[in-house]
Amino acid sequence: MTIPTPSDPAAVAVELEKLRGTMETGFATVNGSLALVAQRTDQTDRVLDDHEKRLDALERNRWPLPSLAALVGVAGLAVSLWR
Template identity: 85%
Template sequence: MTIPPPSDPAAVAVELEKLRGTMAAGFATVNGSLALVAQRTDQTDRILTDHEQRLDALERARWPLPSLAALVGVVSLALALWQLSQK
């Protein structure tokens, strides 16, 4: 397959300029998409950080529950024994 010689250098220049414009538009689209992906990644990172902080706060707030349950059990046992001793 042979490439025919260009018949008009101006036509080649025009086609190259069109190709350059098409490539520039394509790169602009890709750059816009990458910017959107980067923005969503930042948002996801912020949401994940927020969720981790909230989970840590819940874990810290949860620790006294078993101690409180044991304390309530001991107090109820003491009250039951006290009531039995009063009869």
């Protein structure tokens, strides 16, 4: 098999076919990478939603410290007046 000269139309067609194959491979790689990024983004969104729900539950169930401080103050006042 001989290498066609650049002025030969067959050479141009062969080079274009090689370029097409290279581009298809590159696009397949990029599409795979984008699919992986999209999957990881979905996983991250689910984890963030889970953490947000857990944080909200913790904030709702925390002991109301200002109310506790007021209760201790009133109890201290009551004890001091009783003595």
